[in-house]
Amino acid sequence: MFVLLMLLPEATSAGSLQGWEYIVQMFKLDVSSFGQVAPELTTKNEVYIATSLLGSTKNSRVYGVNDGLKACKQHIKNRKRSFDTELAVLKKIAHSGGHPSLPKLLDFDENQLLLVTEPVVTHLGGTFSFNTLKDILGALSHMHLNLKLVHRDIEPKHMGLDAQGVPCLIDVGSAVTMDETTANEILSGARPYYSGTLLFASDEVLDGLESGCVCVPKAAQDMVALVKSAYIMVHAGAEQSLMRCFPMNGSPEEKVTAVKSFWSTELSKETPAGNAWRELLSKAHSIDAADSSSYTIAVAQLQADLGKFLRAKD
Secondary structure (H helix, E strand, O other), X not given: OHHHHHHXXXXXXXXOOOOHHHHHHHHOOOHHHHHHHOOEEEOOOOEEEEEEEEEEOOOEEEEEEOOOOEEEEEEOOOOHHHHHHHHHXXXXXXHOOOOOOOOEEXXXXXXXXXXXXXXXXXXXXXXXXXXXXXXXXXXXXXXXXXXXXXXXXXXXXXXXXXXXXXXXXXXXXXXXXXXXXXXHHHHHOOXXXXXXXXXOOOHHHHHXXXXXXXXXXXXXXXXXXXXHHHHHXXXXXXXXXXXXXXXXXXXXXXXXXXXXXXXXXXXXXXXXHHHHHHHHHHHHHOOOOOOXXXXXHHHHHHHHHHHHHHHHHO
């Protein structure tokens, strides 16, 4: 262990998983024992000291900073467009007055591609309560009706509880507007067709990827992903089955085929529960935010119907 700590000063940048982040992940050390070498993330307003690594992808790293109640996301240098997109969404949320179940922008730096937000959430794991459903639907309704945005990356790991136990929907970096402009940007290649996980994507999204046809992002796509996420969280072993069938290194076509096959098989069960889940997905597919009144009624019905399963589990 002594040797590992001596090597840390050579790899203290926020961009290296061979240094501080590797040690934290692999050995679960108390970062206070070597806080002086933890990544420093600097905006024009403040220097943030990383105290944990919350997540890492090929495009960004997310750190818990300072008191552990804030998240600092650092995009890699060639992902400026992704940074700009997420910053614009966070600003839009802020300008609307915010929402208790959506991220709050605290600070940012356009040169360092840093976004500082709150809250930091505890992931739900295999639990999904009716109260969580209600608050997540509230957050989505705010995005769909007030901001005219589709989240596009609804999945279990993007839902959690803040320090006060309030359910929150996080990671709005894939969100786009519900209009033809987005579809045109996709067609031109300026924006990826779908940047969220395929595992919970709606049939419309999967069919579009399979056929090469672009569809305008819609509220229904988020609702379908939410129902599928709920299904995974309330059925023990379903997530493992989904991951086993998913070809991580496969082609996009192979991934789409695997996901469609999983859900087709999983929801083909001729049981009362199987029939009910198929009905839930059918209702979710039909939700349209174009008319706020019909949207509100449809979401309330979805909440009531899905809530029956969740209350039975509580």
